[in-house]
Each structure stands twice: as structure tokens, then as C-alpha cells.
Amino acid sequence: MFNHKDAPDGTFFNFHKEPPLVAYEFFKLGMWIFLATEVLFFGGLFAAYFIMKFKWPEIFSLGSAQLSIPLGATNTVILLASSFTMALGVDAAQRKDKGRLVTMLALTFLGACGFLVIKYIEWSGKISHGILPGSDVFFSVYYMTTGLHLIHVLIGMYYIGLMFFRALQGRYTDEGSSHAGVEVGGLYWHLVDIIWIFLFPLLYLLGAH
């Protein structure tokens, strides 16, 4: 099984050097566990959504009708596309193709930026009409879910940006390097995507359009 090649000296900067293959296994399992925590985190929020929707079907129906399906659908397509480019990036990293990895990470980052722009249009439109968290239970749930999703998009963008610069330096594609970082970044980004896949129909489509 596992065997450290070098003895760690036990401090933060030089603890132990894992063979890349082992690190890869660790990171992937760790990321899957982290994704499970994310599912439970949003699961609690979805539970609140369903309880509130069950209690106040009319408020949810009317609130949902005020959201723009074209904007929401566009954002869904953008996020799905960025997930696709992310998957191509992981594939490029596996094939040690530095150029394609850098391109794909840049495209993914652009997709995330597009998502933010549309989200900004939607939120600022709502806020300018005086619709705020606490206006009614639907919009409280709307702002909480999309807001927390947005925070996850921002964290994802930070990491994608980080991967972009590391990829430029060849940290994932050089001889003897590990592409585990790209792999777990991809997993995270797909989770951000899939949460949106649930949010879009629940918030935008289940209304009185």
C-alpha cells in the first residue's frame, strides 16, 4: 500500500513528498467526500425550499413568474458549456497537452464570467424593483439559493484562475508532475454546475408563466 519515500520533517513547508500517483488517489477521494458535504449543505436549503413551497404554493408561483426564463436558460447553457470545456481541460491534462489545457481553462473561466454578468443583470433588475431578501418567502429562498450558488461560482473562478497560471507554468503537464489538481478542480466545477441544474427548474420553471 502506501509508503512515504522521504521522511517528513514535520513542518508545513516540507512535510512529506508523495509519489504523484498516490497524491492523485488521495485528492480525488478527498474531493468526492467534500462534494458529499456540499450536496448535504444545499440539501438543507432545498428542504427549506420544498417546505416553503408546500406551505405557500401561490407565493412561489407568482414569484417564479417574475423571473426571466430566457436569462435563466442562457445561464444554464453557459454553465453547462463551461462544464464541458472543463471536462476537455481534464482530458487535456491527462494527455499532458499543455496548450489545450490552458485554452480550456481560459474558456471555462470566460463561461463563469458570462454567468456572473447575467446574474448581475437579473439581481440588479430585481433589486431596482425593490424586490429584496425578505420581500416574501419565495424571494428569500431565491436570494439564499442563488446567492450561495454564486459564492460557489466565485470560489470556482478563483481556483480556475489559479489552475490557469499553474498550467501556464506547466505544473500539471511537465514530466513527473501530477494533474490531480485539475482533476479535483473539474469535479468541483461540475458540482457547481449540477446545483444550478436543480436550481433552474425549481426557481424559474415551476411558476405561473
Added chain:
Amino acid sequence: MAHEKTEYRPYLEPKGLYNWFWTVDHKRIGLMYLYSILIFFLLAGLCALGVRAELFYPGEQIVDHHGYNVLFTLHGAMMVFLFIVPGIPATLGNFLLPLMIGAKDVAFPRLNILSFWVYLLGAIVVLGSLVGPPGSSWLDTGWTFYTPYSIDSSTGVIPVTLGAFILGFASILTGMNFIVTIHRMRAPGMTWHRMPLFVWSLYSASLIQVLATPVIAITLLLLIMERVLGIGIFDAGMGGDPVLFENMFWFYSHPVVYIMILPAMGVVAEILPVFARKPIFGYRAIAYSSLAIALVSFFVWGHHLFVSGMSNWSRWIFSLLTFAVAIPTAIKVFNWIGTLYKGSVSFESPMLYACGFIFLFTIAGLTGLPLATLATDVHLHDTYFVVAHFHYTMQGGTVVALVGGLHFWWPKMYGRMFNEKMAQVGFWTLFIGFNATFIPQFIMGYQGMPRRYADYLGEFHDMHFLSSVGAMVNGLAYFIIFGNLIWAVFKGKRAAANPYGSLSLEWQTPSPPPLTNFDEIPTVTDWTYGYGDQQKA
């Protein structure tokens, strides 16, 4: 084991703040966690003594009613979030897990130290609620933060809930680290069914940490947003549902009691066979019952809401599922007793604690049944009976096992022996004080004394007085116990590498262990409980 190749240097060297601050060594992190949680154990324990001091006599004694609410709130919040949740996993678990499975460290050493720093940050934020005048800003909602009061209260709900939110990250990081470590870093030959039962219990507890903690995170976040933005999800006046808060809160907070108790059960399963000189009885039954408890724990939260407004069907199902927890728990108790049966039992202090655990925890489990029963729970809900029940699980179970585990592994951690006589005095003081505190609470709870009241009717005076005297003895016991352990670190006799003749891996390396735990990763050929047939080892 041969030590010619590398010079032996215990992990406690090199000393110095820098080496502790930047350490990623799981053993040092375990100790840092231990020191931290014990500080909060002291603070929260003093709050409890304050509560009991107030209740010596009916009427206002030393604090006013708000002060009393603050005392029991701080006691509960600090005990739960700062002491007992990290309790065994982050201290003994961190220290022992890699040693027990024959690894040099956990899978993510840097996340491990991050977990500790995040824990300290969360603790500081919780304590931040104490900045400001005690009368108007010290938290008085109880550790459960029930809505609607927690929305209206002027006191420091936000710092404490935000702190608990942050502490959740520390808990998740530890759980995730342990799961990956157990999956990926076992020494050659250390198969799942050769792992020490403490590792099985840590694995089960880690699963709960990872799966339940995110739900309290979103619950507390919604509560914070409720206070900051007035989103109304828990506010009946705005169409929200306060009982939803209770449901979401207990969806975490019931499984979390198994984060507290499962590792305690693991500690007991390690101590018993060593002092009975017999292989553990029913290894697989104990191992799988940990997983069963972890699984069932997610489906019993509703028993906290039997009187909060709930359909009859839900009540029946939650009652039934709660009874189901008793099955794997009883399996464990029977197997522990089976381990003792016809063993050569010697009652040194760790064994006293292990047996004390079985005795007290059995009371805890059995008194849980009338609370799971719908008809009797209506009568007992929110009385001292509940308080006594969960203190038997938390203190009689988890804390007794933690202290027993500390005695058992103290020579491993510091290479020093404590004074055995004093340790036994400490145990009996604790045992007597604890029972004197909480047996009267069962009785007066049954008679109808409600919990969380600063005052009481004269008829309860005898029981309250007895309980308060017991609490003082209980408090004194910890000073004896930890005084003895701290004395041992500086003045104790040098311990042998394996003073109890244990067979598990953590004892097959010098005490205290070197930084990398083992000179060579050991190869495992048998389970760790072969006592009796392998005395020569």
C-alpha cells in the same frame, strides 16, 4: 523493532513555538487540540458549577434570571461545540489513527493543521459574544438557538452561531482527513477486518461529521441571515416556519451525539481486551454496529420534536427508529461484557474508566427508551429527566471514555506514567460525584421539575441540594484527575514502551513515538486482539 539505522528522537522535540506553530505532525496537532478543548472544558464546567451553585436553594442566590440563562447557555454551547464534538476524534483520534493503522501521518497533514487553526478561529468568534455588557449581549437562548426567541433576542446570537458555523469546517476537515487516511494509508496487511475497533469507530464518526455538519452550517447560516436581512424562513410572522428550524437543527444535532459517543465506544473496545487479557469478543459485530449506529442516527432526529407539532405518523416512525438505535448499541454492550467473561481482569485505572463507561452508558441508553416512547415522552419532555439522560451519555459516556483513554495512552503520548493511586482516587471521586449529581435529576425530572429554570418549588429542594453537592464533587474530581496527569508530564516515572502489554501497532514503537511514527512501515499479519494465544508478543 530495530533502531540502529536512525537515531531515535521523540516527536516532542525539537521544542519551541515555531516548531509547534508550523507543525503538521498529527501527534502534535492532537495535543494542541487536547490543550484547547480542555481549556473550554474548564470554562464550560465552571459555568455548570455556577448553575448548580445557584440551585442549591430556591430563590435568587448568586445570579439573576438572565445570568442563569447565560450560564446554562454558555455551558451547553461551549461543551457541545468547543469541547465534546472535537472531543475524542480530534485529540486521541488525531494522535492514534495513523499509529494504529501503521502510517506516518494522516492523508492531508496540512488540512489537519488547518482544521486546528479554523477551530481556534471559531472558538474566538464564539467567545466574541462575551465582548459587551453581560446583561444585554451575553447569549441566553440555550445552546439550541431555537427560533423564534433566537430571532428576537438582543443577545449575541450572531457571534455564537457564526462561530459554530466556522467550527463546522474544522469538524468536516478532520472527518474527511480520517476517511481518506483509513481508506488509503493502511500499512501492508492491515485489512479492514484487522483494524483496531477504535479506527472503525473513528471511521463511522467521520462519516457523520462529513454528512451531518453541512446541514447545521446551512441552518445556522439561514438563522444569521434571518437576523441580518430578515428573510423570514424561520419567522412565522413572515410566512416562515420556526419548527423547520428545529427539524434542521436536530438533523445535525442528533447525529452529532454519535460523533461524540462512537469514538468513546472505540476507546472502550481498545481498553477492555488489554486488561482482560482476552481477544475482543464479537469483533465484526462491534465494528459493523458502529456503522449501523452511524446510519440509523440520521433518521431519528424527530424524537426531539414529539411535542413541537408533528403528525402522528411521523411520531410513530421516529419513535420506532429511535428504538432501533438501541439494537446496535446493545450489541456493543453485550460484546464488551462477553470480552470480560472469563478473562484475567485487572482493574488498573484505564480499565476502571472502561467499566465505569459500560455501567454509566447502559443507564444512559436505558433511560433513553422512555424518552423515545411517545406517551412517556410527553410527560418527561423538557424535564430534568432529559438533562440527566443526556449527561449520562455525554459525561458518563464520552467524557469518562476520553479520560480513560487519556490514562491508557498518556504513557504513549508523553512517555511518562501518572500516579496510579491518584488516578483511582480520581476515578471514584468522579463516579460518586457524577451519580450524586444526576440520579437526583432523574427523580425530580420524573416528578415534573422542568429544565432551564432558575428557580424551583420547595418540594424539589432536597433533590436539587443533593444534585448541587454532587456537582461540586464531580468538579473536584476533574482537578484530581488532570492534576495527576499534568504532574505526570513533568514529574512522572519514565514509562516503558508498552506498559500494559498491548498488541496493537501504536505500542510497537517507542514512547513517545518518533516524528515518523515507525522506522519502517510495519507489515501486519494478524488482527490486534490476539491476547491469550500470543502472550509472548
